[in-house]
Amino acid sequence: MLSKRIIPCLDVREGKTTKGIKFENNVDIGDPVEMAKFYYEAGADELVFYDITASHEKRGIMIDVVRRVAETIFIPFSVGGGIRTKEDMREVLLAGAEKISVNSAAVKNPEIISEGAKAFGSQCVVLGMDVKQVEKSDKIPSGYEIVINGGRTYMGMDALAWAKRGQELGAGEICLNSIDADGTREGYELTLTELISENVDIPVIASGGAGKPEHLADVLTQGKADAALIASMTHYGHYTVAEIKSFLDSAGIKVRMSW
Amino acid sequence: MIAIVDYDAGNLTSVARAMAHLGYDCDITKDETRIRNAERVIFPGVGAAGSAMASLRRLGLDRAIQDTFASGKPLLGICLGTQIIMGFSEEDGGTDCLGVVDGRTRLFSNKMTDAAGAHLKIPHMGWNRIRLSGSHPVLDGIADRDEFYFVHSYYPDPDHEDQVIGRTEHGIAFASVIGTANLIATQFHPEKSGRPGLTLLKNFCEWTPC
Numbered sequence: 421m422l423s424k425r426i427i428p429c430l431d432v433r434e435g436k437t438t439k440g441i442k443f444e445n446n447v448d449i450g451d452p453v454e455m456a457k458f459y460y461e462a463g464a465d466e467l468v469f470y471d472i473t474a475s476h477e478k479r480g481i482m483i484d485v486v487r488r489v490a491e492t493i494f495i496p497f498s499v500g501g502g503i504r505t506k507e508d509m510r511e512v513l514l515a516g517a518e519k520i521s522v523n524s525a526a527v528k529n530p531e532i533i534s535e536g537a538k539a540f541g542s543q544c545v546v547l548g549m550d551v552k553q554v555e556k557s558d559k560i561p562s563g564y565e566i567v568i569n570g571g572r573t574y575m576g577m578d579a580l581a582w583a584k585r586g587q588e589l590g591a592g593e594i595c596l597n598s599i600d601a602d603g604t605r606e607g608y609e610l611t612l613t614e615l616i617s618e619n620v621d622i623p624v625i626a627s628g629g630a631g632k633p634e635h636l637a638d639v640l641t642q643g644k645a646d647a648a649l650i651a652s653m654t655h656y657g658h659y660t661v662a663e664i665k666s667f668l669d670s671a672g673i674k675v676r677m678s679w
Numbered sequence: 680m681i682a683i684v685d686y687d688a689g690n691l692t693s694v695a696r697a698m699a700h701l702g703y704d705c706d707i708t709k710d711e712t713r714i715r716n717a718e719r720v721i722f723p724g725v726g727a728a729g730s731a732m733a734s735l736r737r738l739g740l741d742r743a744i745q746d747t748f749a750s751g752k753p754l755l756g757i758c759l760g761t762q763i764i765m766g767f768s769e770e771d772g773g774t775d776c777l778g779v780v781d782g783r784t785r786l787f788s789n790k791m792t793d794a795a796g797a798h799l800k801i802p803h804m805g806w807n808r809i810r811l812s813g814s815h816p817v818l819d820g821i822a823d824r825d826e827f828y829f830v831h832s833y834y835p836d837p838d839h840e841d842q843v844i845g846r847t848e849h850g851i852a853f854a855s856v857i858g859t860a861n862l863i864a865t866q867f868h869p870e871k872s873g874r875p876g877l878t879l880l881k882n883f884c885e886w887t888p889c
Contacts, residue, residue, distance in 0.1 A: 421848055423806040465806055494697050496871050513690055543830045621800055676806045678824040679873050
C-alpha cells in the first residue's frame with residue numbers, strides 16, 4: 421500500500437529560499453540546498469521548489485540550485501515557476517529534478533502539458549493549480565475558479581473542469597493550491613481537495629493552509645489527497661516532519677516511518 | 680568501471696549522481712564495447728518498452744545486455760530496465776523483450792481497489808514497502824519497514840517463483856525485486872529511495888555473485 425507523501429515546499433527567489441505569507445512580505449530563510457539536505461534527512465518524502473524569481477534572465481541561478489540539490493538528496497523533487505516551454509522543462513529535468521510543474525504557463529498555453537508529457541512522460545509533468553472560491557455560476561459550476569499572479573487575476577476557468585482537462589492532456593499529478601487557505605495555517609481547503617481528488621484518476625497533492633498535523637490528517641482522509649504540501653509549519657520549526665508523521669501514523673494513516 | 684547503459688530511455692544522470700555520492704564513478708555509455716568490458720552493468724530506464732527495445736536493437740545493445748547476464752558479471756536492472764529483461768511486455772501493443780528472465784511485464788488493472796474499497800490509482804507512484812521472500816546480498820541491511828520510490832504502470836511477472844526476491848502490494852502483490860544468478864532487478868528507483876536505496880546500490884557495487 422502506498423504511503424501518503426509529506427512534501428515540504430521551498431520558494432526560491434534568485435537562489436535563496438523564502439516563505440511568502442499570502443505571497444506578500446517574503447522573508448529570507450536560507451539556502452535551498454542546505455534546506456533540501458535538512459528535509460531529506462528529516463524524512464520528507466519529496467520536495468517541491470518554486471522559483472519565484474521575477475526576471476527570466478536570472479533563471480540560470482535556479483538551474484544551478486537544481487543541479488546542486490540533485491547531487492545532495494536522493495528522493496524525488498519537483499521544480500515549478502517560470503517554466504514556459506518544453507526546453508525550460510528539459511533544462512530542469514536534465515539538471516536532476518524528477519518532475520516539473522506548470523501553473524500559469526499551462527493556463528495560458530494548455531498544450532505545454534501534452535508537449536511535456538509526450539517528450540518526458542506524464543510522470544514528469546505536474547499541473548499546479550491556484551484556486552479561489554467564488555459564487556457558483558454557469559461559467560464556474562464548481563464554485564472554484566482558476567487564478568494566476570498569486571491570486572490577483574481571475575481566469576474565468578472552472579477548477580474542476582481544468583483539473584480534468586489537465587489529466588486528459590497528460591498531466592501525471594495535480595498540485596492543488598487554495599489561495600483562500602494559503603498562509604492562514606487554519607487547515608487545507610477540504611471541500612475543494614475532495615472535489616478534485618474524487619474526479620480525477622491522477623494523484624492530488626493538497627496545498628495551502630497547513631498549520632498543524634491534524635490538518636494533514638484531515639486532508640489525507642476526508643480530503644482524499646494522496647500527498648500534502650507543507651511549508652511554514654516546518655520551515656519555522658513549529659513541527660518536525662517526524663512529529664507530523666508520528667501523528668499521522670498514530671491516526672492510522674500510512675506514511676513512510678523509516679528513512 | 681561500472682557502466683550505466685544509455686539507450687535514450689530517460690534521464691540516467693540521477694543513477695550516476697547517487698553512485699557518485701557513494702564514491703563510485705560510472706560510465707554512462709551507449710558503446711557496446713565499453714558495456715562488454717565493464718566490471719558491473721546498471722540497466723536503468725524510464726519510458727515505454729517499445730521505443731526502449733527499438734533503441735537497444737538499433738544501438739546493438741540488446742545482445743550486450745544478454746551477454747552481460749551470461750558472462751556472470753553483476754547486472755542491476757532498474758524500473759523500465761527490469762521490465763524489459765523479461766521475455767515480453769504488454770506495453771505498446773505487445774513488445775518482445777530481452778528474455779533474460781522468463782515471464783511477462785503486465786499492465787496494472789485500472790479497476791483495482793484497496794481494502795477499504797477506494798480506487799487504486801495507476802501509475803503506482805510513491806513510496807511502498809517490499810516483502811522479502813528470502814535474503815540476498817544486495818538487500819543486506821534493508822528492513823521490512825523500509826520503503827522505496829516507485830513510478831510505473833506496468834509490472835514484471837516472472838514465471839519462476841524462486842526468482843522473485845521481494846513483492847510489493849498495489850492491488851496485487853507484484854514482483855518488485857527479481858534476482859537470479861548475477862542479476863538483481865528492482866521495479867522501484869533505488870537512486871530516489873533515500874537511505875535504503877543507497878544501501879542497495881552500495882551492496883550492488885560490492886557484490887560478488889557466486
